[in-house]
Amino acid sequence: MAPANFPIPTGSLLALGVLLFCIGLYGALTKRNLIIVLVSIELMLNAANINLVTFSRLGVAPSLSGQVFSLFTITVAAAEIAVGLALLIAVFRLRRTSEVQDLNVHKW
Amino acid sequence: MVQYAWLVPLLPLVAYVFLLFLGRKAPEGIVAGVSVVLTAISFVISLFVFQAVGSHPNGNDTYVFHWLTVGSRNFDVGFQVTHLNALMLVIVTLVSALVLLFSKGYMHRDERFPVFYQYLNLFVFSMLALVLSPNLLQLYIFWEMVGLCSYLLVGFWYFKPEAALAAKKSFIVTRIGDTGMFAGIILLFLASGSFDYSTIFSAATAGTLSFHGMSSGTVATVAALLIFMGAVGKSAQFPLHIWLPDAMEGPTPVSALIHAATMVAAGVYLVARAYPLFVSAPAALHTVAWIGGITALLASLIALTQRDIKRVIAYSTVSQLGYMMMALGVGAYAYGVFHLMTHAFFKALLFLAAGSVIHALDTQDLFEMGGLRRKMPLTTYTFLAGALALAGIVPFAGFWSKDDILGATLASGHPVLYAFGLLAAFCTAFYIFRVFFLAFTGQPRDEAKYEHAHEGGWVMAVPLVILAAFATLAGFFNTPLNHHGLERYLFADYAAPHSAAGTDVVATIGQTYPENIGLMAVSVAVGLFGILVAALFYWRPGKGAERAARMFSLPYQVSFHKFFVDEAYEWFFVGGGKRLAALVRWFDVYVLDGLVQLLGRLGSVGGRLLRFSQTGQIQTYSAWATVGLLVFVAIAVFRIGGVFG
Amino acid sequence: MSISWPLVIFYVIALLTLCCAVLMLSFRKVIYMALTIGGVFVGCAAVYFLLGADFVGVAQILIYAGAITILIMFAIMLTNHEAAEPPLSWNLKNVASAVGCVLLAVVLLLAVRSTNWPGGGATTDINGGNTNPIVIGLMLFKQYTIPFELVSVLLIVALVGAVILAQDRKEDE
Numbered sequence: 034m035a036p037a038n039f040p041i042p043t044g045s046l047l048a049l050g051v052l053l054f055c056i057g058l059y060g061a062l063t064k065r066n067l068i069i070v071l072v073s074i075e076l077m078l079n080a081a082n083i084n085l086v087t088f089s090r091l092g093v094a095p096s097l098s099g100q101v102f103s104l105f106t107i108t109v110a111a112a113e114i115a116v117g118l119a120l121l122i123a124v125f126r127l128r129r130t131s132e133v134q135d136l137n138v139h140k141w
Numbered sequence: 142m143v144q145y146a147w148l149v150p151l152l153p154l155v156a157y158v159f160l161l162f163l164g165r166k167a168p169e170g171i172v173a174g175v176s177v178v179l180t181a182i183s184f185v186i187s188l189f190v191f192q193a194v195g196s197h198p199n200g201n202d203t204y205v206f207h208w209l210t211v212g213s214r215n216f217d218v219g220f221q222v223t224h225l226n227a228l229m230l231v232i233v234t235l236v237s238a239l240v241l242l243f244s245k246g247y248m249h250r251d252e253r254f255p256v257f258y259q260y261l262n263l264f265v266f267s268m269l270a271l272v273l274s275p276n277l278l279q280l281y282i283f284w285e286m287v288g289l290c291s292y293l294l295v296g297f298w299y300f301k302p303e304a305a306l307a308a309k310k311s312f313i314v315t316r317i318g319d320t321g322m323f324a325g326i327i328l329l330f331l332a333s334g335s336f337d338y339s340t341i342f343s344a345a346t347a348g349t350l351s352f353h354g355m356s357s358g359t360v361a362t363v364a365a366l367l368i369f370m371g372a373v374g375k376s377a378q379f380p381l382h383i384w385l386p387d388a389m390e391g392p393t394p395v396s397a398l399i400h401a402a403t404m405v406a407a408g409v410y411l412v413a414r415a416y417p418l419f420v421s422a423p424a425a426l427h428t429v430a431w432i433g434g435i436t437a438l439l440a441s442l443i444a445l446t447q448r449d450i451k452r453v454i455a456y457s458t459v460s461q462l463g464y465m466m467m468a469l470g471v472g473a474y475a476y477g478v479f480h481l482m483t484h485a486f487f488k489a490l491l492f493l494a495a496g497s498v499i500h501a502l503d504t505q506d507l508f509e510m511g512g513l514r515r516k517m518p519l520t521t522y523t524f525l526a527g528a529l530a531l532a533g534i535v536p537f538a539g540f541w542s543k544d545d546i547l548g549a550t551l552a553s554g555h556p557v558l559y560a561f562g563l564l565a566a567f568c569t570a571f572y573i574f575r576v577f578f579l580a581f582t583g584q585p586r587d588e589a590k591y592e593h594a595h596e597g598g599w600v601m602a603v604p605l606v607i608l609a610a611f612a613t614l615a616g617f618f619n620t621p622l623n624h625h626g627l628e629r630y631l632f633a634d635y636a637a638p639h640s641a642a643g644t645d646v647v648a649t650i651g652q653t654y655p656e657n658i659g660l661m662a663v664s665v666a667v668g669l670f671g672i673l674v675a676a677l678f679y680w681r682p683g684k685g686a687e688r689a690a691r692m693f694s695l696p697y698q699v700s701f702h703k704f705f706v707d708e709a710y711e712w713f714f715v716g717g718g719k720r721l722a723a724l725v726r727w728f729d730v731y732v733l734d735g736l737v738q739l740l741g742r743l744g745s746v747g748g749r750l751l752r753f754s755q756t757g758q759i760q761t762y763s764a765w766a767t768v769g770l771l772v773f774v775a776i777a778v779f780r781i782g783g784v785f786g
Numbered sequence: 787m788s789i790s791w792p793l794v795i796f797y798v799i800a801l802l803t804l805c806c807a808v809l810m811l812s813f814r815k816v817i818y819m820a821l822t823i824g825g826v827f828v829g830c831a832a833v834y835f836l837l838g839a840d841f842v843g844v845a846q847i848l849i850y851a852g853a854i855t856i857l858i859m860f861a862i863m864l865t866n867h868e869a870a871e872p873p874l875s876w877n878l879k880n881v882a883s884a885v886g887c888v889l890l891a892v893v894l895l896l897a898v899r900s901t902n903w904p905g906g907g908a909t910t911d912i913n914g915g916n917t918n919p920i921v922i923g924l925m926l927f928k929q930y931t932i933p934f935e936l937v938s939v940l941l942i943v944a945l946v947g948a949v950i951l952a953q954d955r956k957e958d959e
């Protein structure tokens with residue numbers, strides 16, 4: 034008899050990650066508000082974190098490294114959002130807008 | 142005494158440096174005095190060296206010290222005294238001292254008088270060092286230095302456009318030959334492992350030259366021909382003779398020293414110096430003979446019709462150098478060198494006499510002269526001595542040497558070359574006496590110029606007299622009367638203990654040709670006939686010459702235009718170069734530039750089109766990145782397989 | 787077959803999380819979006835707890851659900867808090883993005899489904915007998931000391947940088 038498996042199947046967890054990632058991607062590609070774009074990117078990072086933690090428990094060689102790595106990711110994400118929002122505020126002060134479409138100084 | 146031979150070139154160098162320090166404002170007397178005295182001391186030392194070499198033919202005569210080592214090769218510098226060198230030293234120092242003295246009068250009140258003497262001293266130094274060089278590398282260095290001095294002196298009056306052009310022409314045309322010569326020297330170095338004459342000669346005669354599988358004879362022939370190229374350039378042989386007449390734009394003493402007596406003879410000297418090499422390459426020797434013969438005839442034909450007194454003498458020089466080359470080419474080594482010596486004297490004399498005339502009349506056109514015999518008797522009689530020597534009339538110097546050459550040419554089995562030489566001898570007698578009759582006899586053609594004509598003072602008279610004496614008597618150095626003293630002297634270079642060359646080569650070099658009274662008579666008769674014809678045409682002002690010119694209009698024009706050699710070069714090399722350049726330019730502008738332009742346009746148009754992809758919208762870029770990601774993921778998943786099936 | 791409660795809870799949580807995410811995309815007012823993202827973060831934290839990653843879950847709640855959500859709120863307030871997304875327009879870019887995202891999801895889901903994942907074992911203990919936070923702390927200070935310190939430097943830099951970027955520079959005007 035095969036040993037009992039973890040109650041939640043790996044595939045379901047990964048599927049959750051995939052769906053969250055794609056939702057975040059869609060948001061990042063289509064939303065007009067810069068804040069929401071940033072938030073969508075956070076969503077994608079979360080999806081990646083879910084994968085990391087999943088494999089830390091359910092991978093071929095389970096270990097804590099995945100969790101530690103996701104901790105780093107969370108930290109970096111925090112730094113990123115802080116800088117991103119600071120940039121946003123600076124841009125808003127300069128251009129009076131927080132819409133992605135208006136930031137097109139690099140247009141041809 | 143021989144070990145002090147290095148003093149001979151050193152003294153002119155001292156004079157040069159001294160004049161450099163004196164500067165441009167130095168008084169003429171000191172400048173000329175120092176130069177003449179030092180060169181005269183050189184001449185005296187040369188005489189001692191000449192005598193010492195002759196009396197101790199077995200002495201060790203090479204003095205070298207180590208210069209540098211490159212890889213496993215050692216290069217030496219130093220000096221080497223042979224019989225040939227010693228003779229050359231005497232000739233060069235004697236003519237130099239006299240020309241330096243003459244220049245004092247000729248260049249009087251020239252603004253750059255001290256500079257002129259600086260250049261002349263530098264030239265004398267270079268020429269003497271060239272003569273003493275013990276190896277080809279050192280020779281090449283001084284070879285270029287005399288070329289440089291020639292350039293500086295021809296262009297001495299650089300503010301005259303013709304002089305500047307002539308200087309450039311002389312330098313460039315000579316360079317053509319020098320390039321070949323340098324290639325020849327390098328070939329010899331690679332084939333024999335040394336620049337030293339003795340090493341090269343022994344390798345050439347022993348047949349041990351080797352270069353990339355070529356046989357020794359081939360290497361010797363190629364190298365000899367390449368070195369002969371340098372001689373052709375320097376000695377103004379056909380087809381590189383065109384620079385010498387133009388070089389007459391320089392001051393006349395320069396013409397006398399450099400372009401008659403010494404530098405142009407360096408080519409002949411080079412062939413004579415490298416004679417064992419040429420002897421081991423018979424094809425090269427034949428080339429030398431034919432080039433010499435053709436040059437002798439061609440130049441003398443051109444000289445028949447020139448109007449400029451210096452140009453006539455310049456073509457005469459080319460012609461006489463041709464004689465020397467022909468002599469060397471047919472195997473008459475000693476006669477070539479003998480003619481070099483006599484020619485140096487009588488041609489320097491002719492140039493200095495012509496310089497005296499130019500100095501007096503301020504013109505070089507023969508048809509503005511006339512009747513100078515009454516105003517300038519000394520110049521007239523010295524010029525006559527030189528002219529008789531050139532025409533080969535007994536017992537003047539030119540008779541002995543030229544007759545030896547002609548006799549040897551016939552005796553060595555070259556009847557065609559003998560005919561060339563004989564015809565050239567007739568022309569020589571004609572053109573030089575044409576000059577003599579036009580300039581010194583008859584009535585003055587330009588009264589104003591004639592009025593202020595005068596002799597040039599003792600500094601100009603002394604050299605003329607001394608040279609006239611040599612032009613008259615120098616032939617007796619090598620006559621049956623003294624048992625061919627010069628020949629025996631020169632052949633001592635190849636006598637047993639000295640010679641690096643093989644015995645058969647020595648035999649070839651040492652070959653003598655017996656006097657042939659019949660041929661002598663023919664030569665003299667031809668010379669006299671030439672003088673007679675010249676006298677008929679030009680003794681009294683008459684229409685004979687013009688009628689003859691009209692009668693033989695075509696040959697006259699061909700000769701007057703120097704056989705159109707300059708024009709041919711102009712058309713072929715300059716014009717051809719321009720046409721080629723135009724073609725290449727067309728190719729460059731329309732094909733290469735077109736290609737480049739096309740590439741540029743492509744980039745430009747592509748960039749203009751691709752510009753519209755830059756919307757400045759970060760989300761558009763991200764969308765494209767997503768598409769790329771999708772494609773890569775799909776490809777990766779598909780390749781792993783098992784997903785879509 | 788008995789009902790596996792952790793599995794049921796997982797599916798509920800997953801469903802709620804996805805709902806929050808979709809809601810976030812469909813709201814028009816920016817402030818609502820920010821609120822729903824908080825739900826997504828909490829959902830993720832719950833998943834971590836289910837997987838036995840207690841420390842990561844707590845950190846997720848503290849940093850994401852707490853700090854970052856609040857930070858986003860502040861940013862919205864400081865900028866244009868009335869901002870609203872325009873109604874969804876079916877322009878080329880949006881359609882292409884949607885198609886791309888859906889295709890990517892399909893490909894990845896197919897890949898996930900067709901792969902044979904290891905089961906993980908019901909009793910596997912990756913904490914080595916200790917509680918999860920203790921082991922994580924030990925790892926951070928032993929095995930991952932240098933990355934840990936580097937991250938702290940990064941945080942400092944980000945903090946200072948954010949302050950400098952966001953401060954009002956009068957001299958620029």
